[in-house]
Amino acid sequence: MGTRSNLTFALLAASSALAFPAFAQTPTAPAGSAAENGSSAASEPGGLEEIVVTAQKRSENLQTVPLSLTAFSGDTLEKSAVTSIAELAARTPNVSYDTFSPGQPRYFIRGIGGTASGSARDGAIGIFVDDVYMGRPAMTGTDFVDLARVEVLRGPQGTLFGRNVVGGAISYFTLKPDDEFRAQAALTLGNYRRIDGNFLVSGPISDTLSAKVAVSSRNHNGYAFNETTGKDIEDEQSIVARGALRFQPNSDVDIQLNADISRLRATGNWWHLLREGPNSIGKSNADPRRGRNHTDDGFSDVDNGGVSLNARFQTGIGEIASITAYRESTSSTRANTTGLFVAPLTDPNRGQFHHTLFIQQSDVDSSQFSQELRLASEIGSDISTVIGLFYFHENVKSTDITDYRFVSRNSEGRRRFDGRNKTDSYAAFANIAWDVTDELKLRAGLRWSLDKKDHVAVAGGNNFVPYRDGGVIVPGFTAPGKDSWDAFTPSLSINYQATPTKFFYASLSRGFKSGGFSDTEIEKLSAMTAFDPEFAWNYEVGMKTEWFDRRLRFNASLFYTDYTDLQVTVIRIVDPAFPPFGTTGNAGKVVIKGAELEVNAIPVDGWNIYGNYAYTDSNIKELVVGTADLAGNRLGRSPKHKFFVGTSYETEIGGGYKAAARVEYTYSSSFFSSINNTPVELIDGQRSLDLGLTLTTPDDKWSVDFWGKNMTDRLNINTITEVPLRDGYASFLPPRTFGATLRFRY
Template sequence: MKEQRTRSMWLVSTAIISGLGALAATPAWAEDQPAAAQAQADEAPAAKDGQVSDIIVTATRREESAQRVPVAITALSASDLQARGISGTNDLQFQVPGLQIYSTQVGITNYTIRGLGNANNRSSTADGAVGVFVNEAYIGRPFLVNTDFMDMERVEVLRGPQGTLFGRNTIGGAISFYSTKPGPETRAGGEVTIGNYNQRDAGAFISGQIAENVYAKVAVTTRNHDGYNYNTTTHTAVDDQRMTGVSAALRFTPTSNLDITLNVDTTIRRGFGSWWIDWVRGPYSGAPYANPRSGNGANDNGFGNINNTGGSLNIGWATPIGDFTSVTAYREGKLDSRSPSTGTMPAPPGPPAVNSDLSNILFTQEDDYRTRQYSQEFRLASNNDSPFKWLLGAYYFHEKSYHTGIVDFQFNNYYGYTGRARYDSVGTTDAFALFGNLSYNITDKLKVQAGLRWSNDHKESTETASGQSYGAGFKINGVSAPGGFTANGAKTFQAATPSFTVNYQATPTVFLYATVSKGFKSGGFNDVSDEKFAAETAYLPEKVWNYEAGFKADLFDRHARLNVSAFRLDYTNLQVSEVVPAYAGGPNLVVIANAGKTHNQGIETEFQIFPVSNLQFYGNFSYQDSKVDQLSMVVSGVQLNQAGNKLPLVPKTKWMIGGAYTFPMGEALDTTVRAAYSKTASYYGYITNNPLELVPPQSDLTASILFQPRDSRWNVELWGKNLENKLNITQMFQIFNASYAKLGVPRTWGVTVRFKY
């Protein structure tokens, strides 16, 4: 049956490609354009002329047009980021098919692509399935990625396993941020934003030459807003933000063949904790709030404080034997996050009457992290005009993380059951990899590629559990251990991940490809375990085979673009968040477990259309059909077969459509009106598919009006997001037969003034 489904997927993909290839061969699309000229197409003039623009990307570790790389990729230039109102990482999820971004705690951001994501970021040895890179440097912890988009050159989101070239933990895909390099041209710019919720954002940069062959850039940003939700117990608005970031770059080009750039940055973020609400009432819930964003919560607002600093040294050297690249990176940071379940307490604070159905549940979770990481990557790529090209590389990554998890609990339905559990852990990762990629142009249009990466990840974990467990008590090999325990675990995970690709340039503007690749994400340890043996036992690495085919077409003299990819992913030991009761009838624990066999298949599309001058439409669509093929789990003490369930965090459909129109207002002013609407279908928060953890559909309507005086260096934009003020939910969990929801951002609006020199 599995083979039949795989064959069916390939037949569909082949039919799509073959049909387009035949259509692309018609004379209407056969206008020839020099490849070099197309690859160097300037984005601004192309957009002004009403044509789709080329963006040069490094998805294959070489500079190529995004329309000529055999990868499902969404590339957004600086002008795209500004025009679509993308001011932070969370805004990307509406622009990329198959991408989900959500957060359960301040600083703990989860990224999933095609159903592969972060199983549980609490552990000091847990890894994500979507690699995040800043100027080619891998960032191992989500709270270290406070990327601000001030003077960002481009963002590339690669979908599907990228394990051959991009390295560790890119089994789902990779998100790469590239800041603009300083150069001989003097550039400067800034922007100020004022909006509701007392939003006060400002940023500025300056870049240019400071000596012969030496260039520098400095950027400063501050982003602030009051809380989106209100705790009437403390009379405080929570889910707020106060953030300041500084980045700098120093570039040295002693010769035309050598380019050395040092990037450094630091970020400080402060704010209160997250807001959760009682979404589906349970037997121990009080009356629901009249306003879901305001109510009597805990008498502790919590906090989310982040400090991170780091940088990278990027060296590019064109030698007679090939282009040499070195990326040396270091980053350290700390996160103090306390989530007091603010918003989940509709019952009055304090113990209820004995045997009362109305009960106050207080469950406060605090996570404190200290981490530092170092990485080194070397690459050597051929740079001749031969039809045969090669790339070789080596990679090393070291990380040491300290994690303190604290749980304060007061479950009054178990009258007087209260206490504190504490888990202190240290996790160390040493990862090493060798990789290579070969390609051969069989003809001017047909190319084949093959790549291989060998990965070796060694992880060590130490957990010390103390205090009072809110479960059945701490245990050592099943025996009660009231004083807690110290557990030590170590494990090495190895894998070889190949990739095979064939691509065909059917016409100068129609590109077809097919890929088979394997992805790998190493295992790790649960470091908030109540049982010593469980803390010492590693969960398994996850692996996936990806079968994919697609096309990229620029149509009608490049007045339209249509990119389509069809894929099937077969997972083994998919790492998932498993919600298990601490004891029979008790509160739930979230741990990492392995699903036996699962799969996901679907199709993704992106389009742009310029029907007439100054008018454009753009959008994307994704369809995913996921299923658990083999998995048994213990739920409430009963062994249940989970086969047939949907994968968590995988909406069946997700789409976005937007448009923009530019028109003159008088003789001195151009005005651009832009709007976009996105819709995400419902999905389950966890693999058990509990109806109480079904996240409802979400939607987002954004719009803006930009006023651009002609021959001027400044502009003014009025904008709004979530204009319908939808009560979007990003994640759910259930406890005591009630479900609790993390709310998304409400309606926001404001005005932004920009200046560039």
């Protein structure tokens, strides 16, 4: 049976095995480029591989790109058993990540970040999958089954990207089907009853048509246990399916239809009373991952799906690229964010239990449409240009529900906020590169962005802080609001290729994050009033070098970011008899400066040493929140020191069989979970030791990976939340996990 028949049979079998359609998205590297299905290309014998990226919308060696950029091939992530964005962030300079719940991730790059919470607030970090922007946090969970590569760009982006981002971008590129038949499958077994499985089939159907199907399933029991309900907390069951049809009638046309669908079911995060405040009448559980909690275990239900059409045409005026995409997302998350068990208000012994209860639920339904057009042209032999247009439309409906109980005040109830927002975003961007000489190059870009938002906030239920309309207490309100913002954001860089292996650059760029509205205001006028955009100027110098016949790679950069109109949670005291209330507003000026180093070396054949280090000083110059002056504080989730180091050694063990051992260690110094910088919110240094051993058959078709993560079982903190009485509640990263993965490739 021929290769095409094999693929057709495999596709039909896969389709009949699925209860829903499964098609996926594709990378945006130029057709036929070395970066299509990976980020590496062969280099000097015995030396480091060349890393090929498309951050500037053309295939380039990472060592000649004037950006702070870290790239991982899908093969590299697989060898390190990286299966989540949290593990990826730990391995990347100045990138951090946390979750309020599995469906509410927050991304941070160089201290800039947060979440696109509510219906009308944008994220500072852009997440792209095959050049498609993911507008809501729940959309950004990406499975690693068919990744070609991941590119992490630090600093403002916008003169080459469809959607402007102020802090940085994380771009995922999936494998593209082509005329090579490939199939792979993997089965993972681990502690906490982990059972993961995935398969991928890709290859030609005819001379002009190729296809891909990839499916992944992940399942594990909970990392914590609620003695009240007798159930595990922080379990997970997820399934992701992607597929693609690629049409290439000739070398000038490349059209790909992609689709994907995913489903996540999990309980909420486990929250532990880590630090008891001076007024606390609660008591921590003896075991931070086990104890009495509320009868509500919470949940996280997330469903995503989308289609895109990526088309490229080689014409007489250059390459025209069109990316058309539509996506939908539904997420519903609920968690007891103050942990512990809360007795009924009528219980005479309630003093032995905790005084406050917050069970928070967030439901978000969103849909988005985006259209991007780009033209990449060459003007003579010295000048190249990229010009583009971008349109983004988004509809979001959100509901935030909080069940609360204040034992000390004999008060309980449920508050509810509903938000509805429509966003229309327009942009035009252009970038020009001029090769002044063979060694000296200049690049300049300019972007114009216009964002329009139409918003309605509805406040209701029984809030613990009474709603107000013009100073008058009301049972609730409906508050419409509408606003728009536009901005010009330029970029400029100069780079010098001193030798074939020594590259130097300097750049400046401006970032813009749109304004918006808050869904959770208690005053009608505030709900109708928009907060302003954020702006950041980033200045950077860097070097990318290779030594000793490309056996050592050393890259370094220095950056300085001037950040203004920071969108922060402003604490308001509306009524002294009740806890303060947080709302989004603009305040302050922040200066962020630091250095980043990346090293990779092959001292002898088979032995690889790799790592990176980041130093960051995020100094708040001006920031008044309520009555507190926060000047001198640091940004949240911004450790001063963060490093990752690893080493691996591969050798033949006889009969053609190979063994590869791996040791990796991640570390970050202490940091605060928010800009308030209170002692309660201080997160101590994070550490994790990962180990791995891989055995591979002589034909490279079969392998087994034995892996372990967080082998010292350190209690690393995901995030800490401080409640009004200065209690600190923490959720945690996974404990020690270990297992084995059996892989097959054809």
